[in-house]
Amino acid sequence: MSAQPTHFAFERPDSLAALIARLAQLSAAGHDYALAAGATDLMPQIKQGVKTPTLLISLNGVPELAGVQAGADGSHRLGALTRLADLASDARLRQHYPALCAAASRVASPPIRQRASLGGNVLVDNRCIYINQSPLNRATHGACFKAGGEVCPLVKSAVRGKLPQCQARFVSDTAPVLLMLDAVLHLVSPRGERRLPLTQFYRDDGMQRHVLARDEVLVAIELPPADDLRIDYDKLTIRRALDFPSLGIALGARTDSSGTLSELSLAMTGIGTHPGCWHFAAAVHNNANAMLDAACAAARESATTYQQDFFPRDYRKRMIDVFIHKAAQRLGVAQ
Ligand SMILES: Cc1cc2nc3c(=O)[nH]c(=O)nc-3n(C[C@H](O)[C@H](O)[C@H](O)COP(=O)(O)OP(=O)(O)OC[C@H]3O[C@@H](n4cnc5c(N)ncnc54)[C@H](O)[C@@H]3O)c2cc1C
Known part of the structure; x- marks a missing residue:
């Protein structure tokens, strides 16, 4: 990867209320920011110049996004910041959701799983051989739709505005298991909070990938009991x-x-x-x-x-x- 010079401001709010207040402010001003959990998906894209935020907001100081809680009925609430390595090795979760732990253990590599979060995995960006490349490589075929251009080197007949416009593929390892477990996302934004079944979250396009609003935060993933x-x-x-x-x-x-x-x-x-x-x-x-x-x-x-x-x-x-x-x-x- 040929690294791009990366210049961005950095903030680390220490509560969900502070984070949401800041997102309301930034969104009203039309600021170009990015939220970072483990940043294992985000940072390579910043280095490749695929994403160019001027402000990076770390979620790692927000306690409401951390931790795993068990309900009396066998349900579980997994904070969005739950690290994949912790998820993979958690004895209680391995007992209730062994496939989820197994899927988490298949993501990337051990050092990446120490940083990578479950929330980031649910939201990991779609990938394509034409965009997840160095700027030099991308320049050989022109900027594709996902990079803000007007071509799709993969599907030459694609035109702007006709969905699915971008065929960048979905790659999350945990999402298929979470879908089967009837996972529900707990989302919070300046407009309040909502709970959305994961089955209603994703969209059929490599660019407009899901229904998370720009200023919305994934706080937790809720799982019903799954013993049968x-x-x-x-x-x-x-x-x-x-x-x-x-x-x-x-x-x-x-x-x-x-x-x-x-x-x-x-x-x-x-x-x-x-x-x-x-x-x-x-x-x-x-x-x-x-x-x-x-x-x-x-x-x-x-x-x-x-x-x-x-x-x-x-x-x-x-x-x-x-x-x-x-x-x-x-x-x-x-x-
Ligand atoms: C070499 C390499 C190999 C990889 N292999 C795999 C693989 O095999 N399978 C796989 O699934 N992934 C893989 N990944 C991608 C990535 O490591 C994982 O998907 C990881 O779980 C992402 O989590 P993260 O916390 O690092 O996300 P981040 O990079 O921090 O965030 C990912 C995206 O989600 C957004 N986001 C994160 N958390 C929240 C939140 N709580 N609320 C709102 N938005 C949020 C960020 O803004 C960003 O857009 C790989 C990455 C690398 C570098």
Whole structure:
């Protein structure tokens, strides 16, 4: 990476109230700021000149964003600043949400996971081989839409204003598992607070990626009890560590009180602009194999792959069925 000179002011509010008051002020003035948690996604983009904030606001001094709380009913509230390394090794969370801890442990590398936060992972920027590059590399094909330009080197027919305008792909490793767990986001802005199911959060575009307002902060991720749900998450990568998912598949099996499979769920990352999520009920599909067939068909149908990754696009698409079936075997639902 050829590093850009980076000049920005730095602030570190020490409470949620102070943070929100500052965001109200900055937004009213139209200030170009960025919020930073672990900054493991943000800082490389600043160094590459992809993002150019004049003010960086650290979230790390805001106590309301930290910590994990357990409810009496088995629900949990995970502060947005929960570090992925802490999440991956938390004995209580491993007991209640083992797949979430496993997915967190697959992000990047151990030093990055020490800094990287769960909130930052939910909000990690979409990636494309044409934008996540040095300025010199980007200059060879002109600024793409996501970089403020008027071309898409990936989809040459794309025009400004027609969604999805940008095919930068969704890469969060934890989001597919969180979707399956029916996670709810606790969001706070100068206009107040709201709770939004993660299923309603993401948008189908690599630029306008979600519905978080510019001055809104993700405070926590709330998880209901999930004791009747078993989830398997695995990702396609060239290396065991450091690589974003070229494809990530979370498969969930829900059983009823008699131990019979009542629902199969699937969520996908690494392919497409947002994480697909589907549910297949035993009441609709005859047996586990019929549910699996439906899951493979839904994921394949939704998966428009582009050559924006190390793997050939057709290979990534073919791996969808392979990953779903391997996950089903590990969960013991394949017949
Ligand atoms: C070499 C390398 C490999 C990587 N591999 C992976 C990988 O395999 N899988 C993967 O998923 N990610 C990967 N990442 C990306 C990143 O490390 C993780 O996604 C990480 O979890 C991001 O968390 P963070 O706290 O560092 O986010 P930050 O960089 O601090 O923030 C990310 C974005 O979210 C916003 N944000 C963060 N927290 C909040 C909040 N509470 N409220 C509002 N906005 C907020 C920031 O403004 C920014 O836009 C990799 C990064 C690197 C450098």
